[in-house]
Amino acid sequence: MSPSTSEFRSSLIGAWSLTSYRAEPLPGQPGDILYPMTKDASGIIMYTPDGYMSAQLMTPGCPLFKDGDLSGGTQEELAAVGRNYLAYSGPFVVKEDENGRPVLNHSMEVSSFPNWLGNTQVRVAKLEGDRLTLSTEGPIVINGKLMNPILEWKKKQLQPSRL
Template sequence: MSEKLRDQLVGAWKLHSYVEIPVDGSEPFYPMGEKPMGIIMYTPDGYMSAQLMKPGRAPFAVNDFYEGTLEEYKAAGSTYIAYTGPFKVNEQNRTLTHSMFISLFPNWMGQTQPRVVSIEGDVLTLGTASPISSKGKTVNSKLVWHRAQPE
């Protein structure tokens, strides 16, 4: 019998790629650039946390998080994704859901989102289970993560 999906997920994963694939057949795009940065973690007690960002983000002019300009907040917020909450696995169907207890994007608060999931060795691939809106297009997201190794 193969290892349980839940057990395979537990740990930290570094983002390798993140692409949005439009359902209309137009060109895929990379909302966080072609070399995005990110970590997703799954804990043994059933919580997950995801943080993704575009590299090369500009620092605020003032070294105070609460004193940024509207332009600085817009640039920072539009190049970062963060959410955390419980996750659930259906072992029989090998499906995964993320529930958003906290989210940078307020519209996701309280949502439970299904993910298409596959794990091959130390590579985790996650995708949206149904199309979403991104940059004005209807897309399917595909994120590839590699198991994080201690440094």
């Protein structure tokens, strides 16, 4: 039985840690599963009670900027950051599909990928306990190929020592 829209939305609230980001070939198409930000990709996605979300993903191990200037960086350093970081934030809405299942929409008010600015994208979401799986409604281009991205998240729990 699917959770109600309000139950689903309520379960999303909080911070989630990325456990896996992979891109699968389209059904019936040749190709291997890709890990666009390596198998060790890290990230956080957050949903707030007032209806905003923020997703941040990165490839681990990006070298430090040599000059240490927040507004600095060589062309190569800046290019490496651009290739190894994806972020977007904006409102989110949970709606109900024709079968009564919750559907998650992410709107991009800001995005490190400029093609997404101003977009609202449907996320196919599956929530099981403290695990959240998100994918896009249809394939997207990753590394020059149409692929189905699948991101798996685990709900973060604030440690009492950090309160």
